[in-house]
Amino acid sequence: MAVDLRKLILALALLGAFLPFANTLHASYQVQRQQLMDSTLEGNLAYATKLAKSTDDFIQSAQLQLEYTAQLLVGQMGDAEKLGTEAARLRLMSKSFNSIVIFDDTGKVLATSPETLQLQGRILASAAVKESIRSRRPLISKPYLSATGNFIVLMVSPIRDPQGGFLGAIGGAIHLQKENILDRLLGQHFYHDGSYLFVVDGEGRIIYHPDGNRIGKVIRGNRAVDEVTHGGSGTASVVNSKGIPMLAGYAPVAATGWGVIAQRPRDVTLAPLTSLMRTVFFKTLPLAAVTVLLLWWCARVIARPLHMLADGARTMDQPETTQNIRSVRSWYFESRELKKAMLLGIGLFQKSITKLREDVNTDPLTGLGNRRHLQARLQELQERAMPFALVSLDIDHFKQVNDTWGHDVGDLVLKQLAMHMQDVSRVDDAPCRVGGEEFLLLLPGASVASAAQVAERLRQQVERASMAPVGQVTVSLGVAGWPESGQDVAAVFKRADEMLYAAKRGGRNRVEFSASPA
Template sequence: MIKRRTYTLRFILEWLVVISVLVTMLIGLVSSIHVNEASLSASYLENNFRYAQKLAGNTTEVVSGMQNTVNALAMHTAEHPFSNKDLDDWFSVNKQYFQSLFIADAHGIIRQVSPSVKGILPGTQLTSPASQQALRLKQPFISEPYYGKAGHLIILVSSPIVDQQGTYQGFVGGTIYLEEENALNRTLEEHIYGDGSYVFVVDKTGRLIFHPEKKRLGDIVTMNPAVKQALEGKSGYAEIVNSKGVSFLAGYSHEKITGWGIISQTPRSVLDKSNRQLVGNLLLTALPFLLVTVAIVWLISKNISSSLSKLALYSDRSVGSGGDEPEIPTTTSSIYEVQKLYQSTRMAIRKVNRRLTQLQAEVRTDGLTGLANRKTFDAALQERIRRQAPFSLVLLDIDHFKKVNDSFGHVTGDEVLKQVAKTMLEQTREDDLCFRYGGEEFGILIDDEHVQLAWHIAERLRTAISSQKQQTGTSITISSGVANFPLHGARPVEIVSMADQALYQSKADGRNRTTLFQPKQARSRHVR
């Protein structure tokens, strides 16, 4: 017969703990990486989207300003004779926007230009596609980027010159060199960060007109998903893979005047770096705990296995000993005691569980009134907002409660609080959460999107309480404030603050009334 291999209890316990700890660490590590990656990914996507939107808005402002400048110059030229010195003065004021300003007649011949540029002088015939298009359109016009004779990537901003008789006299043009210093270039300059993030811009045809790699200017990138969305007039964010196979977290926006697409993106590799740092930190943090845990388990298992080993030895010696039964070890218990220990432990666990259940209920409940306490309310409020579930919050306060305590004592005051809590449970629905907020302040969480329902419940409760005789022999009144999520706020502190403001409005208006929160410009609704 083959003898089966056996293991000591100490060995099993130690390895069980080590494996359990390692598995727990692995699960925690994987979960942490997943959460970290999801959180960072969402953050980068949102930030890049917001930044692309900001750049699009800035670009709109700059381009509008340039067009307005050219329009004003065209109107001035149509009304007054214009010399080259006058044009120089205009350019001096607006040189942060343009590389040059010129006035052309109806045949596309330059009459004035500032500053003088080699090859572009008065009398020069304009032949660029953008100039010809400006002559044809005879209206304010911003051209697509094009390459000039000197190899500059240019945008032409033009406006027609029309005299008082409505006759077309030509146009005023302003040139913007995208690769040189100007207001538009500064708005759309390179944004490269240490993590590899950068911005690029495409025109309406999907051609790169701004990019950190200058050699890529002019490339067509319409296959990029973010570019496609931006050129379709959409704004948003997405994880994309560019033409080089690199994954990016991109935000994109559409510039409405020029039709350009603006994309801000961060390489996904930044998440890998963050995850590596996270793994390293977790391992460094967890390793000491692992060693301490193994040491503690080794000591405990040694203690347990020592007693059980003696029991095992006693059992082994007892088998086949006949009538000479060995002496029962004094350092351990018999089988009966082990069973009793198991039974006692099981009973103890049941008692502990019952006690824990009781403690949990006590932790969630106000000891005096039996309503949910402030901690339970805070958790319920946050959970509803996390689920985006519409609800209304009613905060109520017993009017002049201090007088009850001063006149009749705190014992009577406690009875009044209990009676109010009992009435709250009677006048609300089963699913409504009634809670004691603190002192003589109470509240109700009402799961319903209609704030009027909460207002009616609060009114019904107010009426019921005011009609009751209390331990004092008199009646009491309450003041209430009602606020709604998401109508009046999006965060817990906002909802509580709005309900509290409405409650204080009830107090200010004479107490014994319910006030529905309204913005400051509107009057709050209240009933007495």
């Protein structure tokens, strides 16, 4: 007596009660995961905001130091010794700058600290110096390579006489690739769990980074950097230069347009949760394993006959299918009745399926693929996103052949042309007849240029052949490709037709092709 399938399904559904538990476990993980990530993002944002404020305070303090020193230098521009003394005092007392330079209104260096810079008497030609002379106002430069070979940021304050005349300027340089104030201000916040922070200027160029080799590099395609360089603050999940997913908080430095980005590896953030979920998993694993094994065994026993019958249904056009279905052990009622029905109909189906497939996809005159076959191949190529080329061709003056020799001879010419198309085709190519004397050759994976070579080979082969009793017959061909000739497949067909018409207008018996959209 066959077992009732509905009872088996009901028993299997009762065993499936463990699925809500798995769903609850998964949902709990997702919620806690998001909470951890949100907490880290918010912490990094607060951290970046704090450091951006600290950096902003330093910049303002450094500017005030320069402005104060600039006031002291009024009336001393001709005394090189005093200028040098003031430059050294500012550098050594403030510790804000790696070097100090004082220059006049022509950019000529009057004094430096340290003196080892050897710039005394030279004319500075950097864009920062020229801009400070032109604007005659305080400025903070973009990072640039100085005359001494240092990658620096220059802060400049003008020196004015009591009447407001411009005498020159004093500049303080931060050497980005050496120990500098940013290292002291930001370096102490470096973590050992992979977390770190870095600073970029308004163009995304790194001006501080724990890895000194990264300084001066321009970062592209990083959401946090893109937004902070436009004055924005917030959080983002990004991928760093080493391909590590990071959770970043970012904030701008108001005085300079710089941006501070603090970030932590996502995996480090989620490590405690991963450990917790692993513990829970191993605690429940024994019972879950027993349940899964029982479910698997029941499902396998129940599904095996249906699975084998389904395999037979998918291969009903194969000769061995009948024997395979007979060997199925249908031990319950539903599968046994299904087996009987399949054996009853499979004989007739196998006889008709082969002829039906040929009739559906084949042109009865030439044996080439028809429009339905062409559409099926096109759909397959589109699903796989595989480029293809299309050759559109027809027989030159074919109407004269029919009018002179009759339609029977015309059909013979069409058949011979089909043979030539098959000769030049690869295994995966699809030569098709789509109209009276209109043919298409679909070339998967081919470029327009290579398809044009195939088209030319076909044209020459047809031209050399003698098609009795007509004699010489020629063809005109147009070539286009997807996506080279257009993103839309219909546009590629249209482009191939346009190239065919161009070949006709150009004198026939020729190939025209286009590798660009109309």
